[in-house]
Amino acid sequence: MSKQVARFCTIGASFVMLFTLYGCAVSTDEILVENQNAYIEALKNVQPGGTIKLADGVWEDFEILFTGIGTAEKPITLTAQTKGKVILSGQSNLRLAGEHLIVSGLVFKDGYTPTSEVVSFRRNNEELANNSRITEVVIDNYNQPERYEVDFWVLMYGKNNRFDHNHLVGKRNKGVTMAVRLNTIDSQENHHRIDHNYFGPRPILGSNGGETLRIGTSHYSRTNSFTIVENNYFDRSDGELEIISNKSGRNTFRNNTFYQSRGTLTMRHGNNNLVEGNVFFGNGADHTGGIRVINGGQTILNNYMEGLKGTRFGGAFVVMNGVPNSPINRYDQVKDANISRNTIVNSDNIQLAAGSDAERSAAPVDSRFANNLIFNADGRDTFTIYDDVSGIDFSDNIIGRAAPNSLGYGFKVMDINMSRAENSLLYPEDNGIENVGVSRDLKPTSKDATGVDWYPKAEPLIAFSSGQTIEVQPEEGALFNAVQAAKAGDILLLVPGHYVVSKFLKLDKPLTFKGADDVHISYERSTLFQIEDGGSLQLINLNISGADAPDNAGNSVIRTSPYAMLQNYRLEIIDTSFSDLDVNHSFNVMTVAKGTFADQILVRNSTFADVTGAVFKLDKESDDFGIYNAEYLTIGNSTFDNIKGALVDFYRGGTDESTFGPHFSLQNSTLSNVGSGKRNKSKSSMQLHGVQVTDMSGNIFKDSRPFLINHTVGEPKTRITKNKFVATPAPLVSELNSGLAPTAVLQDNEGINP
């Protein structure tokens, strides 16, 4: 309901065009609206200095168009009756167009935008917002239902806009979370400010299009943006290889915290940017990276990187080689880079002249690398030099507790100890060291200082076995009913006996199924378990038989939802046996659907026998868009016997290099008679196509088809060591597109062909 009284609106003819566009505003201070029509009316009437408040509650399918002409002194405000109590759900979104507009206090959740943008600083190509601000807005898991349908949460257009103290968490579908667009002159040299935002966990996408923040595009990358990104907190921004993708000039990235985030702050395109006072905590997690430098005039000053395990382009600190006279979408040479006073501690990789090859032949020039502190407690040399780096002037750097690096000059090796200061960063205990590494007064942006205080920064995952233990008896329907009643994290403890399951066990929460002793399960539908969005599955100490499954081609024991899943799932199989998966052809242990993604599939101490399909069928992203079905498949101490299909069909097509995975590990396991079925298209015991990291060691292959590894892009890491091949051909590794010599490491393997 609106508080204001409708008034007759008299305006001169000269104003008509303007007010036709932005509504006829009359004087009023604050209008509370309770429905969409009231909002439209209020917008017509609100004056500079006025505020429209949305009433507390859930607003379903509200496409907010907020237009108006405020002034610096008298902005027009759209806010919530109570911040955090106004929920935009269903098919809602927000567009701003005009001058001096402020939006605050709204929460987008439980839905997704019907267009391609949730929050946009424009109405359409012509009508943009300037001098406007969005603050204290929450966007929480507001995703397109299709994982690989592209959309964007925040797009900044226009000039002099600010986006601050917002909370963005759980973007799970394709598309950068937030971007600054420079696509028309009215959006260039924009002087936007993006500050104090909480960029909450963004899980691994398993495709490109998972950046958290992008500024510009390659097309406008030689244009200046003058955007300031400061005091933001990036919490596990794991979407893809680039956390921030800078693609324009004269931007500032200052005092942001990157907490355990895979990927790097990448200065992909654009010149003369400043990266200063940022803090990266890797916590030793896979693929956590720091800063990657490309292009001219970049300043990298006083940044702190700790515990970053990233490799190659995803290292803790990377300076790339460029392409001579590079096309706009390739790599400009690094020139005039100033890299000073940074601390890189307990991190794995510093890469210089990285990417050097026939095309990227232009090494860095006119650059300096000075007063940086590099420390590794384990003493390893973190530097890799790929080309001539004489164009970088190294001086006054200190390497602590490590062998001298391969450069041999510009670095002083000192046996120092590091200790943590009050600001949570590590500094040399020897206070005689001055002006090397980050300054003592660097103050990392804390999580609490970002986002809003009225919305929780929740943890994204519920661990297996973190809930109650519930005992289940082998009675008709008991297991099905127990699944319905269980809560996320619970353990269903099956007492000894034979369980016959007549319905699908569908999981929309993490559950553990644990056998006491001598627990046998059979089932009558085409799968036993179906992992739905939000579900994860842990199996411990069970014996599962497919003997009662229908006489139907394509059964499984475990499968994902047939629909795309936004939430990544986990599957763990421990001390469990599978048998009799042979009532018809193509019976797989695990089948996945397109648009689903496993963070982790783990198998330990388990046995698989008599399977007419594959054990793990992870090959549904056949479009060659660089998408794949699982990040880690890790198998140890298990046996596979008489498997007609492959142990694994793992497929990651395409040739882009924007993801770290997939990863495959097989250790100390035995395969006997695997892959011989006539329907096994790959004619192999395993096919790994486009897998980025492979580690196979201590396995025995008997009477099996060979395994195939196709390297499709870049420099995948493949290690095949200490395996024994009995009446099984040697593995076949192919380099499909890279043009490189084979890069796989095959060592200490033993072939026995009786």
Next chain:
Amino acid sequence: MSKQVARFCTIGASFVMLFTLYGCAVSTDEILVENQNAYIEALKNVQPGGTIKLADGVWEDFEILFTGIGTAEKPITLTAQTKGKVILSGQSNLRLAGEHLIVSGLVFKDGYTPTSEVVSFRRNNEELANNSRITEVVIDNYNQPERYEVDFWVLMYGKNNRFDHNHLVGKRNKGVTMAVRLNTIDSQENHHRIDHNYFGPRPILGSNGGETLRIGTSHYSRTNSFTIVENNYFDRSDGELEIISNKSGRNTFRNNTFYQSRGTLTMRHGNNNLVEGNVFFGNGADHTGGIRVINGGQTILNNYMEGLKGTRFGGAFVVMNGVPNSPINRYDQVKDANISRNTIVNSDNIQLAAGSDAERSAAPVDSRFANNLIFNADGRDTFTIYDDVSGIDFSDNIIGRAAPNSLGYGFKVMDINMSRAENSLLYPEDNGIENVGVSRDLKPTSKDATGVDWYPKAEPLIAFSSGQTIEVQPEEGALFNAVQAAKAGDILLLVPGHYVVSKFLKLDKPLTFKGADDVHISYERSTLFQIEDGGSLQLINLNISGADAPDNAGNSVIRTSPYAMLQNYRLEIIDTSFSDLDVNHSFNVMTVAKGTFADQILVRNSTFADVTGAVFKLDKESDDFGIYNAEYLTIGNSTFDNIKGALVDFYRGGTDESTFGPHFSLQNSTLSNVGSGKRNKSKSSMQLHGVQVTDMSGNIFKDSRPFLINHTVGEPKTRITKNKFVATPAPLVSELNSGLAPTAVLQDNEGINP
């Protein structure tokens, strides 16, 4: 609410075990129950002769277990308060176990069974129903949401059961509609009766598993069933190649009507069956068939077949060759067949010794073919003889108005006229013909005589342009809003102008988009149209551009729902142009998802230019389960210019022979520079893998990649005639599995290589 009063139940110890199983019954006549608990109580108390009535209304998620011991005089009945007003919806089903049980009057709709059976004459493997009856029950589109998830609507177990006057319509997922099981001794020699049922339209499944009725399985096929199937009406039972699959002995198929149903009554396994007095009306529809004879002792008497266009094993009348000493799942030799007094009129194919090959070498023996009448108004010879048929005694047959068949004996050629009698069948006008063809008193079972009179036998499809015409202006959101408001069959008439569409146009009903003149459409999301379950799309006289689509790999103009669709859809593109589908790679005109199926895709007088993907991407069923994405793709008088992908990627994998499609036709069209993109995996301008019927004629191919045809099974019909190839290699046809010589017909094509 139960009408009866609870009584103290005194029973002798000797009855305890029996009544523990089936409930403690007390005397009562009729119990009306209003909820599931009341039903369970009533079942405990109902006595022989008693009736439980379910209250009118919708019963959600009711898994009815109906058990009891009635007598022939005093059965126990479960019925509806008002027949047709009791709806079982959600996750409901029905199991019967016991003796002399009757169920009637229930309707299953708006849901699906949580187990693999909707209606089952058993509780579990041990507890079956005998002497029981299900009558006047409706199952209407009660399907698993996943098209290729297998389940069954009616499974008969036990003995002496009857299934009559039921109405089964719209089984759209995998799995035979109804089956008689012989899997234990207690279900063999069962003397079931299946009569007066309405088997309503079952659409094309696009896979095996689409039979309407099956009796037995190959495993028990040498067992007698003694099942009677009579007076049923099979209305457009188009699921797959077998309408009825008989797989056991001594069954009777009597006086059933097969109305415009694709496939045949197939005597696939089992001996000594009687097929008598059945009527087949093909109405000239594709693949309508009659009776297919295999095995020993079959009697085929007094059946009428008219207007059947089926070919090969799907012909109007087929006698197969067998395999000497056949394994139980192959083909037993035809022996002692008695084929008499049948009329086969205006039908295309009678096949004798069909399937003769190196394996199927045993021609029919000890059989007679007598007093049959064959008439074709167009005078064609319908007989094809594949092997030695001297084991069939041909006598006293008449061929009307046709050349003598290739046998040359046992047939009298007469120049007769046929006219329709009161029973709707055609008979020779010359009444001098006696005892040849079907008897004058054959009375076909009418649709009205089957099913129930309280449930409509509705038509399954809504035709394009059968509704209102609604004018649409080129204003923001107008087209989107018009789609929401339109009704099935409506025409949206677009006035001249440029339409920019910012949201997906999702269709869950058949709609026509028709341009007045000079109508241009562009769109901002990854597809313009999305066909959802229930939707179909007709485009007439439009110009569609992809120029405003997102910079995203894998856009489309039209796509299906990403989810499986139960309803087959239709797409027609007429007088329409497509251009600028090149903002990023892999931009297709049409993309389909796994688990979707088009009845028909039709293109006429249309142009397609500058496409980075494929025009029709129909290759999502890559599991090689014999599934495919579209039945007919028919293109005429169209041009395709600068297409990086293929004109069509059509994939039907696997080697089973249970489907008639897919079909592909390309006529009088021009392809220029088609298929040259580096991401085009097939490196062809068209790839047809497993297509069953291909007809390409009068086309011009310029500067294009070759087209590829892979014959995967059986005897696909491929005709490539009168095409011109300019700077384009000749088509490549491969026989992948059949071991046959190439069967494609290539005639009158012209190659020009400048």
